Amino acid sequence: MITNETLIKVEGLEKAFGDNKVLRGIDTEIKKGEVVVVIGASGSGKSTFLRCLNLLENPTGGKIFFEGTDITAPKVNINLHRQKMGMVFQQFNLFNNLTILKNITLAPVKLGVMSKDKANEKAMELLRRVGLEDKANAYPSQLSGGQKQRVAIVRALAMNPEVLLFDEPTSALDPEMVGEVLEVMKQLADEGMTMVVVTHEMGFAREVASRVVFIDEGVIAEENTPVEFFANPQCERLKDFLSKVL
């Protein structure tokens, strides 16, 4: 499913919070159809890297090209590009004031991507896919963590994005709910959705990723196919990290 078409290109990405340099120059390319899993110790900068990709964090250096456009350039309308980059958060962040259906249709309708009827239809179809069509008129507070996260994925999908960014999507879930969310993500990967996933789920990385990236101290310390990555880790830091998490 992986094509040769570059979707996101990152050049020398840097991000500092005050004096704290979190990212110290990241270079990578994400091709259409790739599933890139980003792992690393906490505080290594992996979440910051992901949040820089759609400019939820403003990089302090370097460039990010999305579909060939440098989105870090000052004149760029980032909102247009974000429509094509869905994001799923650790804390779900469903809109508490809206029903599940409205959560999903708000952006497509308000941004004029589709008509209200079309959006409702699409939302119901997606909800059916994740087995939550009976929750369409419920509020987020009435759902379990796993259900919320599945809705969050649907909400991102409703915009027909080119890429989905997952920021530790299962870290805030009870253990018995992790599976249902990973299952949805796996399906998406099988269908050829381009995904960048920050996670601690090594099983998911091994099984679903087309490439695993290890971020350490703000740089990409190692990247490889999952088989090589887990069987033959090269750098010491990665060996050390894997010995702790596996």
Added chain:
Amino acid sequence: MTAWIVSDFFSFMKVKAQGLAELLKSGWVDFVDEFKLNFIEGDRWEWLLDGFKNTLLITLCSCLLGIALGVIVAIVRSTYDKTGADMKKRGGFGYRLLAFFNAICNIYLTIIRGTPVVVQLLIMYFVIFASSTNGTAVAIVAFGINSGAYVAEIFRSGIMSVDKGQFEAGRSLGLNYIQTMIHIIIPQMFKIVLPTLCNEFIVLLKETSVAGYVGIVDLTKAGDLIRGRTFSAFMPLIAVALIYLVVVMIFTALVGKLERRLRNSDH
């Protein structure tokens, strides 16, 4: 002996009871007379009614004006607090405009919260709108501007207490800053601030009782006018107090209902 004491006691009690009944009766007659004097004669109840209408009109209109001003000021201030530092780095016209509006809002808050509402009302009536003859309109503007300052801070604290993730989720879908504010942040903010906002309305309702300073006959002034005419203070002033009290109680009950309905979304 015992019988004598008992009968004496009963006759004593009878006299006492008669006295009390008479007292009550004359008291009741006094009360009715007073009531007639203060409210029925010369249709003085109409004064209270007209005053009450004015009080409600001024309160409702200035409350709406206050909320409108409050939302704008709160959005400017919280936008500056949230994104000012980021925008400053990039510089440009947008940042300078935002900083300018933020400064104006701060001056507004400082002046309004730093001076008494009566003084503001007097200045509005006798200085700024000295040529206007419509006292009620001037009072609405004065109380609205005053209330806006307090409402702005209520709203700002509400906006700041909506979870940051809600904002990020909106932006990540491609909604711009204003769309995210309107559809996601502000509805949640209203729910958070509703009890405090209700309190501000109650404060405003009672604050309008100083409107008499600029010749407006509101509820308080109407009661006071009746007192001046009838030379009896008890009835009109207690009536005025009761009307305020009843309005506040009704309003509190309504807001309670609204709060329960809004809570539907967080079971």
